[in-house]
Amino acid sequence: MAEQETNEMSFLEHLEELRWHIVRSFIAIAVVGVAAFLYKDILFDTIIFGPSNPDFFTNRLLCRAADLYNLPALCINQSKISFQNILMSGQFTTHIKVSFIAGLVAAFPYVFWEFWRFIKPALLQEEQKHSRGAIFFASILFSVGILFAYYIICPLSIQFLSNYQVSDKVDNILNLGSYISTISSIVLAGGVIFELPILIYFLARVGIVTSTSLKKYRKHSIIASLLLAAIITPPDVISQILVCVPLIILYEAGIIIAKRIEKKRAKAELEVYK
Template sequence: MQQLPQDQLQNIEEPEMSFLDHLEELRWHVIRAFAAITLCTVVAFVSKDFVFGTLIFGPTTPDFWTFQMLCQLSDILHSEALCIDSIPFNAQSRLMTGQFTMHITASFALGIIVAFPYAFWEIWRFISPGLYIKERKVARGAVFYVSLLFIIGVMFGYYIITPLTVNFLSSYQVHASVLNEFDIVSYVSTITTLVLACGLLFQLPMVVYFLTKAGLLTPDIMKNYRKHGIVAIFLLGAMLTPPDPFSQILIAIPLIGLYQFSIAISNRTYKNISRDLN
C-alpha cells in the first residue's frame, strides 16, 4: 500500500469541512477583523483633536518632523535651500457635510491602518489550516512581514510623500492672482490615498516571495522584464495616487528600489528551492 507524504497525511487526518462550514468560518473571521477596524475607527473618531490637529494637518505646518529634519540637514550642508520655514496652506469646506464626512473618512482610514495587522492575522488564520505542513513552513512569519512592510509603507507615505506633496502643491501657482485654498474633502482624500497606497504597494517583496515559491516567478523573469516592471510600477502608482505627476514620481522612485530588492529576494528564494530539490 502506497504511503502518502506526511504533509498530505496531515490534511487527510483533519476532519473535512463542508462548503457552508467554510463560509461560516470565514464569516466569523471577517466579523472579528471588521470589529477591530470599527473599534479603532470609533477611537479615532472621538480623538478628533489629536487626529486632525496632529496627524491630518501635521504635514501642513513647518514644525512637522520631516521639515525639521530637512532644516537640520540644511544647517549641516550650510545651505538654506532644503529648509522649509513656511507653507502657504489654507483649507476650507465648501460642502455643508464636508467636515463631518471627512471626519468619518479620516477616522475609518486610521482604523484600517491601526487594525491592519490584526485583520490580516484573522484572514491568515482562515487560510493557513488549508495549507500542507511544508507550505505552512514556507509561509511562516507571513503575518509579521506583511504587517512590517505595511507599516513601513504607511510611515514612508506619511513622513516622506505627504509633506513633500503638500509643500509642492500648496506652493505651486500658474499665476500670482490664483490663490490655493484647498477643500478639506480634497485634502483628506489625498492624504489617506497616499498613505494607504504606500502601505499596499510596499507589499511587493512579499508578493514576489510567494510567487517565486509557487514557481510562477524567477529572478531571470524579473530581470528580463525590468523595463516592463518599471512601467507597470508607474501605472500602478498613477492609479493608486492622486492625479498629479509629483506624487506619482515620489511613489514610483522607492517602488523601483523595492523592485530591485524583490529581485534579490526572488534570487535567494529560487536558489533555496533549487538546493532543496538537489
C-alpha cells in the same frame, strides 16, 4: 473550524468561515476607529494636518538642510495653509471617514492575521513551515510604507500642490475633503506598495513567478514603477523619484527572495532523490 482540513469542508462552510474572519476584522477596525474618533485633536491637528505645519519633523529637517547648504528651495511648508468646508455635514463625515482609515491602518496586523488564518489550512505542512513570520514581515513592511509616505511623500506633495498656481489671480484655499483624500491615498498606497516582497514571496512559492522571469521583466518593472509613481504622487520629479526608487529596490528584493525559494526547492528535491 479554521483547524479543519480544507478537503473536509464544503464550499458553504468555507464561505461561512470567511464571513466570520471578515466580521472579526471589521470589528477590530471599528474598535480602533472609535478610539481614533474620540481623540479628534490628535487625529487631525497632530496627524492629518501635521505634514502641512512648519514644525513638522520633515519640514524642520529640510529647513535646517536649506540653511546649512544655502538652498532656500529645500525649506518647505512654512506658510500657513487655510482649509475650507463647504458642506453642512462635511466636517462630521470627514471625521468618520478619517477615523475608519485610521482604524484600518492601525488594525492591519490583526486583519492580515485573520485572513492568514483562513488561508493557512489550505497550505501544505511544508508551505506553512516556510511561511512562518509572514504576518510579522507583512506588518513591518506595511508600517514602513505608511511612515515613508507620511514623512517623505506627503510633505513634498503638500508643498507642490498647495503652492502651484496657473495664474497669480487665483488663490489656493484648500478644500478639506480634497486634502484628506490626497493624504489618505498617498499613505495607503505607500503601505500597499511596500507589500510587494510579500506578494512575490507567495507567487514564487506556488511557482507563478521565478527569479528568471522577474529578471526578464526588470525593465518593464522600472517603467511600471515610474507610471505608478506618477499616479500616486504630484507631477513633480522629486516626489516621483522618491516613490520610484523604493519600488525598484523592493522589486530587486523580490528577485532575491524568489531565488532563495528556488534554491531551497532544488535542495529539497535533491534530498528526495537521494
